[in-house]
Amino acid sequence: MPAKCVVFSTTRKHDGRSFRDLLPAEYTQMAGRAGRRGLDPTGTVIIVASDNLPELSAIRNMILGPPGKLSSQFRLTYNMILNLLRVEALRVEEMIKRSFSENASQSLLPDQQKKVIELSCEICQEDIDMYYDMSLDVIECNQRLLEMASNHPQASKSLVSGRIVILRDTHFNRNNVAVILKQAPIVASADTGAKLKAFYVLALVDAETKSRKLDVDAQSLAPRWPLIPEMINENDAVYEVAAVPLTSIVLVTDRVIKVDVELIVDRHRITPMREALKQLQAVACEWISTRDVPEIEWAKMRSLEFQETLQFKNTQVKALANKSCVLCKDFDAHYxxxxxxxxxxxxxAYLKMAISEQNLELIPDYEQRISVLKELKFIDENSTVLLKGRVACEINSTSELVLTELILENTLAAYDPEEVVALLSCFVFQEKTDVEPAIPTKLQQGRDAIIAIRERVARVNDLHKVATEEFQNELKFGLMEVVYEWAKGMPFEQITALTDVPEGTVVRVITRLDETCREVRDAARVIGDAELFKKMEEAQIRIKRDSVFFRLLP
Structure with missing residues (x-):
């Protein structure tokens, strides 16, 4: 809150370990409140020297010293990891990247790498981006259609000997017309290693393409639709027989020609190859002149997924023709x-992600925590969140692993609402007390059960070398008696006499316990435990009373 004047009674403070001089950031934070905006032209800061005058160097360093380096307080928690694993749209690595600790590493790419040549054409600029994205959608849809068709008993007959297709890959990069000869041995995908169907084809190419002088890398192939073959001079036209994967076939046409597969593939006779080449040349000239390649009818494919994909593709193809960018005379070059x-x-973007993920400081901690979650059966080997994990997602205020084990082992079933809330106080109370609480025998058994579960979980954390402060300190049961008696109805002035803990701390613990009870109640809903659900509702009612939950007046 701003004030006209800020007075320092001393320039030293106790930081929990020893007395030291105020840091520049601490001084600036407090002194900066002097001066009310709109009321005071200046603010006044007074340092009371008392009998000991501070050294000038200490004062100068406190006022003018360099500020302390900011450090990220972002920490991975099991609850965060489990919730992110349930959301497909956001990966844990992405969350780590957005933390302050990774801010510097996200800006490592040189400025010159970020400079991209952008198109400056008034005609194309309006919708060429959309045209590009839609073309990419069409190509991807078309590939899915071919994959589904190749695995369908009826549609697979479309990919038979004599069927004319359009090829487009790093070698056949001119929308080459080809005829399917027969199925070839299965090949592995260069990108994913997945097994793909392959076909022997006879393609219409030019001499340079056949010699592989025009081969390009995969990134050079722009997604284009419609797939019109490029003109090949009749004198330059040659045939090429090759085995191509299904991914190289980008369009199955409605044309079928007669070819002698045995003479071409098995006996390598030139005459039937030349005859097939002449037929392909005639078809290619027709399509180039009409600027239209008729696609095969897929009516026999009754699969709902296939028909929906086909309908989406056809809709996108129609929309492409209406884009204004295609009217540009230099459209091909601009594309x-x-x-x-x-x-x-x-x-x-990929380079930035790859560099960052390899160097994320929290990745080792994340992987170690994943190992803990797998061993405790919160997730499976595929990092799919199991029932335990879904329960832990409901718990934010305290140790999610220990409390989840406590719930699913049905430990709380044997206790009344006031006893349950007393046991849960150990997860909330963090301070020291010199007064030993008087705990009934039944609650002592519950305390021992919680300690045993916590030690078991701690051993798993230690096994996987998870660095966490959660299991370094012992649970504190110092307010168990206070919470137990409060839940039973004892007045506030009487429960404060049971402990040496300040009243404010008692109020904060009971207030936080209401949140913990709510989380356990929600966890009970997840596992369908109606009895525990009612018990936690009753526990909330018992602790939410009198002055502890009075709202402050505005």
Whole structure:
């Protein structure tokens, strides 16, 4: 709160360990409150010297010294990890990156790498981005359709000998027309290693393509639709027989030609190859002149997923034709620039993520905590959150692992509401007390059960070398008697006589216990334990009374 004048009675403080001079940040925080905005032209700060005048160097350092380095207080918790594992849209690594501790590492990419050549064409600029994204959607949809068709008994007949297809990959990069000869041995995907169907094809190419002089990398292939073959001079046209994976086939047409598979594939006869080449040339010339490649009808595919994907693809294809960017006379060149921009941005984003994730300071702690969660059966081997994990997601105010084990082992079932809330006080109370509470025998048994569970969980944490302060200090049961008697109805002035803990601390503990009871109640709802649910509601009612829960007047 601002004031006209701030008075320091001393320039030293006790930080919990020893007396020391005030740090520059501490002095600035307090002295900065002097002067009311709009009322005082200046603020006044007075340091009371008393009998001992502070040294000038200490005063100068306190007022003008460099501020302390900011350090991130972001810490991973089991509750945070479990909640993030349940959300597909946000990874734990992404949350770590957004912390202050990782802020510097996220800005390591040189400025020159962030410079991207952007398109400056008034016609294309309006919707070429949308055209690019929609083209990419069409290509991805088309690939999914082909994968589903290749695994369908009826539709797979479409990929038979004589079927004309359009090829597009790093080698056949000119929307080459080809004819399927027969199925080839299964191959592994270069990207994912997944097994893919393959086909022997005879493709219409030029000499440079066949010699692989025009091969490009995968990132150079811009997503384009419609897939119109590029013109190949009749004198330059040659055939190429090759085995291609299904991913190289980008369009299955409605045309079928007659080919002698045995003579071409098995006996390598030139005459049937040249005959197939002539037929492909005629078809390619027709499609180039009409600017239209007729796709096969997929009516026999009755699969709902297939038809929905096909409908979405057709809708996107129709929308592409209505984009204004295609009216630009230099559209093809501008589209290449846009593709380069998109690829560069994607590479920079990937590089930034890869560099950051390899160097995230909290990743080792995250992996260790994941190992703990797997061993305690909060998640499975695939990091899928199990029942224990879903219960732990409901607990935010205290030790989620210990309290979850306590709930699922049904430890609280044998206790009344006032006894349950007394046992839970050990998770909330953190201060010291010299008064030994008088605990009934039944509560002593509950205390021993909590300690045993906590020690078991602590051993697992130690086994996986999880660095956490949670299990370094013992649980404190110093307010168990106070909370127990309060829940039974004892007046506040009487329970304060049972302990040497300040009244404010007692009020804070009971207030926090209400939140813990609510979390245990919600956990009971998750596991369907109606009895525990009612018990926690009753416990909340018993502790929420009198002056402890009075709201302050505004």
């Amino acid at each position: 290449v620039v846009k593709h380069a921009e998109k690829v560069l941005r994607a590479n920079l």
